[in-house]
Amino acid sequence: MPIRLVARLELLLPSQSLIQSALNEQPNLPMSEPNIFQKFPIVQMVEPGVYWWCACGRSKSQPFCDGSHKGTGFEPKEVAITEAKTVAWCACKHSGSMPFCDGTHSGL
Numbered sequence: 001m002p003i004r005l006v007a008r009l010e011l012l013l014p015s016q017s018l019i020q021s022a023l024n025e026q027p028n029l030p031m032s033e034p035n036i037f038q039k040f041p042i043v044q045m046v047e048p049g050v051y052w053w054c055a056c057g058r059s060k061s062q063p064f065c066d067g068s069h070k071g072t073g074f075e076p077k078e079v080a081i082t083e084a085k086t087v088a089w090c091a092c093k094h095s096g097s098m099p100f101c102d103g104t105h106s107g108l
């Protein structure tokens with residue numbers, strides 16, 4: 001008898017893949033605060049060029065924009081680097097010197 005009950009419940013519950021697919025289809029909702037990607041900067045050597053720093057904290061290509069901000073109300077920040085140098089990109093997304101780290105993460 002208990003085995004039959006389990007089998008019937010499985011028929012009533014959505015599969016894990018259905019749940020995951022429904023979650024993935026949720027539209028991005030407007031955000032009032034950016035996501036904190038991490039509470040320390042991303043330090044890297046960069047070459048001269050134009051970069052698009054992620055301001056929303058959702059990008060999977062941190063510290064740069066991958067388009068994940070769509071629908072959040074946030075936009076990436078364009079940054080022109082004129083000479084090769086080491087940059088400490090803000091990764092908490094709360095810096096007062098965006099897109100660069102100013103230590104704000106230590107108070108979050």
Ligand code: FES
Binds near residue numbers: 054056065066074077
């Ligand atoms: S993904 Fe964060 S600003 Fe574009």
